[in-house]
Amino acid sequence: xxxxxxxxxxxxxxxxxxxxxxxxxxxxxxxxxxxxxxxxxxxxxxxxxxxxxxxxxxxxxxxxxxxxxxxxxxxxxxxxxxxxxxxxxxxxxxxxxxxxxxxxxxxxxxxxxxxxxxxxxxxxxxxxxxxxxxxxxxxxxxxxxxxxxxxxxxxxxxxxxxxxxxxxxxxxxxxxxxxxxxxxxxxxxxxxxxxxxxxxxxxxxxxxxxxxxxxxxxxxxxxxxxxxxxxxxxxxxxxxxxxxxxxxxxxxxxxxxxxxxxxxxxxxxxxxxxxxxxxxxxxxxxxxxxxxxxxxxxxxxxxxxxxxxxxxxxxxxxxxxxxxxxxxxxxxxxxxxxxxxxxxxxxxxxxxxxxxxxxxxxxxxxxxxxxxxxxxxxxxxxxxxxxxxxxxxxxxxxxxxxxxxxxxxxxxxxxxxxxxxxxxxxxxxxxxxxxxxxxxxxxxxxxxxxxxxxxxxxxxxxxxxxxxxxxxxxxxxxxxxxxxxxxxxxxxxxx
Numbered sequence: 001x002x003x004x005x006x007x008x009x010x011x012x013x014x015x016x017x018x019x020x021x022x023x024x025x026x027x028x029x030x031x032x033x034x035x036x037x038x039x040x041x042x043x044x045x046x047x048x049x050x051x052x053x054x055x056x057x058x059x060x061x062x063x064x065x066x067x068x069x070x071x072x073x074x075x076x077x078x079x080x081x082x083x084x085x086x087x088x089x090x091x092x093x094x095x096x097x098x099x100x101x102x103x104x105x106x107x108x109x110x111x112x113x114x115x116x117x118x119x120x121x122x123x124x125x126x127x128x129x130x131x132x133x134x135x136x137x138x139x140x141x142x143x144x145x146x147x148x149x150x151x152x153x154x155x156x157x158x159x160x161x162x163x164x165x166x167x168x169x170x171x172x173x174x175x176x177x178x179x180x181x182x183x184x185x186x187x188x189x190x191x192x193x194x195x196x197x198x199x200x201x202x203x204x205x206x207x208x209x210x211x212x213x214x215x216x217x218x219x220x221x222x223x224x225x226x227x228x229x230x231x232x233x234x235x236x237x238x239x240x241x242x243x244x245x246x247x248x249x250x251x252x253x254x255x256x257x258x259x260x261x262x263x264x265x266x267x268x269x270x271x272x273x274x275x276x277x278x279x280x281x282x283x284x285x286x287x288x289x290x291x292x293x294x295x296x297x298x299x300x301x302x303x304x305x306x307x308x309x310x311x312x313x314x315x316x317x318x319x320x321x322x323x324x325x326x327x328x329x330x331x332x333x334x335x336x337x338x339x340x341x342x343x344x345x346x347x348x349x350x351x352x353x354x355x356x357x358x359x360x361x362x363x364x365x366x367x368x369x370x371x372x373x374x375x376x377x378x379x380x381x382x383x384x385x386x387x388x389x390x391x392x393x394x395x396x397x398x399x400x401x402x403x404x405x406x407x408x409x410x411x412x413x414x415x416x417x418x419x420x421x422x423x424x425x426x427x428x429x430x431x432x433x434x435x436x437x438x439x440x441x442x443x444x445x446x447x448x449x450x451x452x453x454x455x456x457x458x459x460x461x462x463x464x465x466x467x468x469x470x471x472x473x474x475x476x477x478x479x480x481x482x483x484x485x486x487x488x489x490x491x492x493x494x495x
Contacts, residue, residue: 070082072116075115084103110176111177112176118135134154136150161174171217179192179221181247184250194222216239217242227252232315233284233285233288233307234308272327287320288308289310292320295322296351297350297353369392383439395438430465
């Protein structure tokens with residue numbers, strides 16, 4: 001090595017524009033062996049393989065790295081590396097052999113890094129000579145002992161944190177930009193390894209939602225909003241909207257929707273009981289309105305009506321198939337379903353319309369709900385409440401119309417009509433009325449009774465039996481009194 005070269009190695013040149021052209025040439029080739037991180041929002045070209053450059057052979061010629069990498073201190077990515085014409089000033093075949101040089105493309109990175117900030121920080125620390133060497137030289141090596149890879153330990157020497165696991169409890173947004181702003185290619189995205197806690201049992205079923213609500217920035221480091229929307233029907237929720245969407249042209253790995261079954265859904269009778277726990281917030285993560293409509297008929301419950309349809313969501317939803325409740329699987333259900341229908345007809349109406357019942361109960365192939373000859377003896381069944389007639393029939397209209405057509409109706413105040421089998425029926429009807437007043441309303445109106453029993457006129461016949469305790473009866477069920485009395489009969493207002 002010449003004395004001049006050795007002297008340049010020991011001397012710092014304060015002004016870059018005073019360097020000879022040769023200095024610019026060699027540092028250009030240094031840049032060919034190194035790729036730099038782009039500034040935020042940059043869209044660099046395809047990555048070019050790192051070229052091998054003998055940095056140490058040229059160490060004595062270049063006191064400053066910025067001889068070639070002029071844009072590094074200012075963050076000007078267009079002058080991170082010089083043009084091929086600059087190399088040709090020396091490598092012209094006359095001074096030194098020519099070279100084929102193409103500036104390396106800036107590689108994509110999700111590191112939140114600015115070259116123009118770090119040299120300034122090192123200068124404040126009082127050692128501007130370390131601005132490049134601190135990160136780009138081998139540990140313990142010389143300034144020109146350049147390495148293309150930056151060790152994380154170099155970053156952590158200044159950016160230390162208390163995280164026990166780098167991918168789990170570190171604050172990702174301190175060092176990384178969201179994936180949507182990284183410019184990553186499809187292969188780079190597919191190469192991202194999931195953090196260890198993502199493999200934990202229950203993470204997909206509910207754990208990731210808690211994590212996203214508390215720290216959406218961590219999710220955004222490896223995911224774009226589209227990944228959430230591939231499963232979530234309710235992709236408009238706040239935690240998902242905080243994750244940036246992929247820019248136009250960014251290729252994303254295919255995402256298959258996964259819907260783990262919550263523990264509540266495995267419980268016996270969940271289909272029957274789920275209505276009490278249903279809400280837009282609880283259900284719309286996995287279900288669209290179409291899922292509910294596979295069973296629910298119009299008019300829809302308000303919880304269902306508020307949910308988006310499958311056409312309004314990016315996610316497919318669970319796609320629930322219609323299936324009967326567990327109670328319907330009993331081999332005796334056809335015999336016993338009348339009890340369920342009578343106790344809670346609204347529950348049946350969730351899935352069935354009246355025509356569904358009529359197709360069996362009044363179908364020609366089955367002979368109808370009632371056995372043969374039922375009309376001739378239906379009076380006893382109706383009186384004894386063997387079945388609730390009102391479940392299928394409007395007793396005021398259906399029964400009265402048939403009785404009138406058959407001539408089995410009362411005529412006049414004393415005419416027995418339907419009760420012609422009992423000569424003294426008028427005198428004995430009180431007991432029957434007290435036992436089943438609802439049966440009387442099939443044919444009679446209240447005015448039929450008040451012709452005799454009203455205290456405001458007529459015969460003022462007391463309908464109550466001997467030793468009737470009016471106060472006790474009113475206390476037990478005042479509504480029963482209102483069938484005949486227009487007010488409280490105990491205070492004189494019950495005419």
